[in-house]
Amino acid sequence: MLKKWFCSLIVIAWLFGNLSSIVVHASSPLSSTSRMEGMLVVDVSNSMKSSDPNSISNEAMKMFIDMASLKGDKIGAIAYSDEVMREKALVKIQSEQDKNDLKEFIDSVEKYMYTDISTGVKEAVKVLDSSHEQGYFPLIVVLADGNNELDPKKPKTAKQADDDLAKAVADAKAKGYPIYTIGLNADGKLNKDVLTNVAKSTNGKFFETSSADKLPAILSEIFANHLKLKIVPVSQVVGNGQFQDIKINVPNENVLEANISLISNAPVEVKLIDPSGKELAIPSDQVLLSKSKTYSMVKLMKPVQGDWTLKVKGVPKDKIDINLVFNYDLQLKLAPLAKQSYKAGDTVKIGAFFEDNGKAISDKDIYQSMKATLFVKDLDNGKTEEFALQTDDQGFAGQFKLGNAANYEVVVKAEDNSFFRESPPQKISVQKTQSAPAVTKPSQTEDDKPFPWLNVVLAVIGALLLAVLVYFLLAKMKEKNRGFSGQIVIEIKDEDTGERTNPQFKKLKAFKGKFRLHQLLSLSPEFAETEHIIFKPASGDTLMLVNNSDCTIEKGGRAIDGKRGLDVKKNDRLRIVLKKVNKSVYIEYIS
Template identity: 55%
Template sequence: MNNPNKITVLRVLSALFLLLLACSPLASSAQAAADTDTKIDAVLSVDVSTSMNESDVNKVSFEAMKMFVDMASVQGDKIGVVAYTDQVLREKALLKMNSVQDKKDLKAFIDQLTRGPYTDVGVGVGEAVKVLDSGAEQGHVPLIVLLTDGNNSLAPGKTQEQSDKELNAAVQKAKDKGIPIYTIGLNADGQLNKAVIEKIAKDTNAKSFVTSSADDLPQILSEIYASHLKLKVVPLTGFTANGQFQDVTVQIPNSSVLEANISIMSSKPVEVKLLNPAGQEQTIPSDKLIYSASNAYSLLKILNPAQGDWKLKIKGVPKEKININLIYNYDVQVSMQVSSSNSYKPGDSVSVKASLQSNGQNVTDAELYKNAKSTLIVTDLDTKKTQELPLTTSVQGIEGSMKVAEAHEYELKVKVENTNFVRESAPAKISAKGSQGSAPAQTQTEGNPPGEKVNWVARGSWIAGIVVLIAAALFAWSAWKRANKGFFGQMVIEIKDEDTGDRTPPQYRKLNAFKGKCQLHQLLQLAPEFAETKQIVLKPGAGDTVLLYNESGCVIEKGGRVFDASKGKELKNNDRIKITLQNVNKSITLEYIK
C-alpha cells in the first residue's frame, strides 16, 4: 500500500521542481502553446424592453442567441443569459453545456423571455459582469454579448447621470478582468446611440456591430463566436430555394478539424441531407452529426469530420433566400521557441522558430500551411509600440528573426493565419537592458590553493533561499488544494412561498461543477430576489460531506431546531435543512444527497 505521507512529499517536491524550473533561465526558451481545445464562458445580455416588439417583431434576437448556444462545443462551454429592461427581468447563471439536453434547456429558457417597459444599458452590462464573475471557470475564455435596440429609457426616479456612472463602473470592471464585451445595436428606428455601444466594445477590446434589421442577428452572432475563438466564418454558396434539393459542397480541408458548424439561415423551414466524401448518406442526427432547427436557422454540427468534399443537400420553400456559413473549430495551436540569452543588446538578432501542433505533436499536414501567413508580433514594453514582422512558413516549420532596436524589454508572439483560422502562440519576453543583479557567489577565491575553506555564509544564504522556496511551495500547494477541492453529490432545492403556500417542484443542482466553494445564490440561478443567499456558502467537507457557512441574516433550521452556521455546519447524505429568507417571504429547503 502506498504511504499517503510519502505521496504528499513527492507531490511537494514535484511542485518545488516546477517552481525552480519556472525561475530558471531555461524557461525563456521553453515552448509556448495555447490550450488544445479552448472553452468559453459567455453571457448573452439582451434588451427585452417593449420597444423590441417593433424593432424585432419575430423575436429574431432570441433565435440568434439560441444559434449561439447551438454553436457552442458539445461539451465544456458555459453560457448564461441576462434579460434586462431598467432591471433584470430573467436571468440564467452560467450553465455548462455537457449534452444536447443542456442546450435544449437553455434554449427553452430563452423562448420563455418576456418584455417589459424602460431600458437601462448599465443594468444589462453590470449584471452580465456579475454573472460571469461569479460563475467563470479557470482556463475558459470569457466574453459578454450585449444586444440593445436604442437609447436608455429610464424609469422615474433614476437620472441619466446615475445610469452612466453604473455603466462606466461595470465596463471598467470588465476591462480590469479581461472580459471583452461585444455589442450589437439593432437600429431599426434610427434611435440607436452608436457612440455608447461602440465605446463599450472599444474599452474592453471587443467588436461592435450595428444593423437595421433583426434578420442580420444570426450572422452577427456567428461572427462574434468565430472572432472570439480566433476562427473565421467561411461563406458557402447561397441560393434561392426552388422546392427541390439543391447541392452545396462543404470542404473539410484537413484532419485537424474538431467540429464543422454549418449554419443555414432561412425564415422558413428547410430539409437537410448530408453525404460524406465517399458519397454515403449520413443519418441525421447521430453521434457524429448534431442537428438543431429554429424559426430563423438550422445548424448542423459535424464532429471530427473526415477530410474531403462533403455534399450538403438543402430543400427550402420556393423563392426563399437561403444563406449558408461554415465555421471550423480546429485542434491546432502555435508553439514558439525563442533563442535564449541574458545579455541582449541593441543590434543583436533574436531568432524565432515556431510550428503548428495538435495534441502536443507537430502537424505535418501540408494543407494547414498552404496559403498560411505567419508573422512575428513584437511589442516594445517600454514604449507600448507594436510591429509585425513577416516569417517564413512551410510544412518544415516557421522561422524568422527580429533585430533589437533599443535597450528595452520586448514581448514576442507568433501569429499564423489562413482562410479558416487565426492562431497566436503564448507570449515570450526578452530583455535588452543588460544583466540584472550581482555575479554568483564563488566558493573559492582566485589564486587560493585547493582545499581553501568554503564560503559558508554565501552557501548558507543559498540554502536559506531554497528553504524559503520549499515553504512557499508547501503553502501554495496547500492553498491550491483547499481552493480546488471538489464536491460530491447534489442539492435538491424546493422554494416555498410563505404567503400562498405554493411550492416549486424539486430542482436538482449537481455540485461537481464547482471547485472549492459555491454560493447558494449560484445554485438558485442568481435570481435577484434571492440575492441575500450570496452570504450562504457551501464548501467540500471531509468524507463526502458538505460544510454550510451562513453570514446572512437568514434563519436556518434542521428538524425544526434553529442552528448557528456562522462557523460552519456539516451536512451529511440525506440531511435536510430549511432556510427562511429575510428580504422576501419565502423559504428554501435544501437536501444533500450523494
C-alpha cells in the same frame, strides 16, 4: 481577515528569505484554448415590443447557443429591465440538452416596464468575475435598443444611470471582457451612440439589425472574431423546390466542429454527403441539427478532412443564406529559445508550431497551407517589425537581429482561409555590456560589521508567523467542532412529470463543523452530484452554502453563484437544479 493576515505574512517572509535570488525571466503566459464563456444580456423592457417586435433578440441568443461547442463552452443569460429580472448562470455545455435548457430559459422571459442598460452590463461582469475559469475566453453580448427609461418612482436619475454604465464598461475593459452590442432597430429609435461606445470601449464591436436575415453574419463574426476563426464564404442559394448541392471543404483533420447556419423565410430540408460519398443521418452522433423559426443550424462533429456536399432544398424563389464557421482545437506555441541570454547584435532564431490537446503537430500539409509572420516589438520605442517565416513539416521558422534596445517582445501569427492563431508573447531581455570588476575591499573586522538587521527582521517575522499559525489552528479546531441549530425542509421535484415528494424535515443538531447536501438526501446514488454542496455554520444562526458542484443554485427564480459562499438565513428557500438527472431539490431553512 485572519486568512489575509496569515497569507500576507507568508509572502513577506518569502520575499525577505529570497530577496537576493530573485531573477526576472522572459514571460510566457499560459496558452489559451478555443473554449469561451459567453454572457448573453438582453433588454426585456416594454420598449422592446416596438424595437424588437419579432423577438429577433431571442433568435440571436438561440443561434449563438447553437454555435457554441459541445466540448465545454460556457453560456449564461441575463434578462434585464431597470433591474435584473431573470438570470441563468454560466452553463458548461456538454450535451444538446444543456443547449435546450438555455433556449427554453430564453423563451420563458417576459417583458417588463422600464429600462436601465447599466443593470445588465454590471450583472454580466459580476457573473464572469465569479465564474471565470483559466483557459476560457470571456465575452459579453448585449442585445438592446440602447435607450434607458427609468422608473419615475425610484430615486435613480438619468445621470446616475449613465455613470453606472460608464463604471460597468470600464470594469469590463479592465478585466478583459469585450462587449459586443447588437442594436435592434425595427422602430428606428435605436440609440446607436450608446451601444457603439460600449463596444468600442471594451475592444468589442457594434452591429445593427432590424431583421433576422442579418443574424448569421453578425453572430458568425462575433463567434469567429472571439475564437480567432474566420468565416468561410458560402454561395447564396435561391430555392427551386429541388435539392441543390453546396460544396464544403474541411481543410484538415484538426477541425473539431463545422457550424453551418441556414436562414430563410420558409423551412428548408438538408442532406449531407461525406467525402466518401456516403449520406449521413441527420440528426446523428456525428451530425446535429437545430431549428428555430428563422434558421437551421447543422453542426458536424469532428468531420473528416475532404470535400463534403450539403444538399439544400428550399421553396421556389426563397433566398437561403448560408454561413460556415469551423472550430479548431489548435494552439500556436513558440519553441524554446536557443540561448538563455542575448547581447545587442545577436541573431535570434524563432520557431513556432501547432499543438492539439498538448501534443505537437507534425503535418506538412497544415503548415504549408498557412502564412506565418513574426512580429518583433521594440519595447523601448514601441515600434514593431514584421518578418515572414518559412514552413516545413514541423512548423514555422525564421530569425531576426537584435538592435540596441533593452527589451523586445516577439509574437508569431499564422493564418489560412478559415482561421488564425497568435502565439503568447515572449519577452527577450538584452544584456548590457558589463563594467569593469569592482575593486575588492579589505575584509571587515567584527567592529566594522553592520548590525544584522535582516536576521532580526526574519526572526521577528518567524515568531509572528508561529503565533498566527497557532491561533489559526486553534480557530480551525473550534470551527470544526461548531454545531448547528434548526432544520432543513427538503422537497424533490421530478421535472419531467412535475411531481413533488412530501416535505422531509431534517434536523441539523447532529452535525458538527459542516455537512453535505448529499447526507440530507440519505446518500442516495441518484443525487451523488450534491456531494459537493456543503453547508457550514455562520454567525447569527445562519448557514454558509458553498457550491463546488455543477448544479445550479436559484433563489427567487434567479441563479446565484455559490462557489465563494452564500449566506442562508432562516426561512430562505432555494432551488438546486441537478445536471445528471432531470430533477430539482427544494430546500428551506427553518427554526
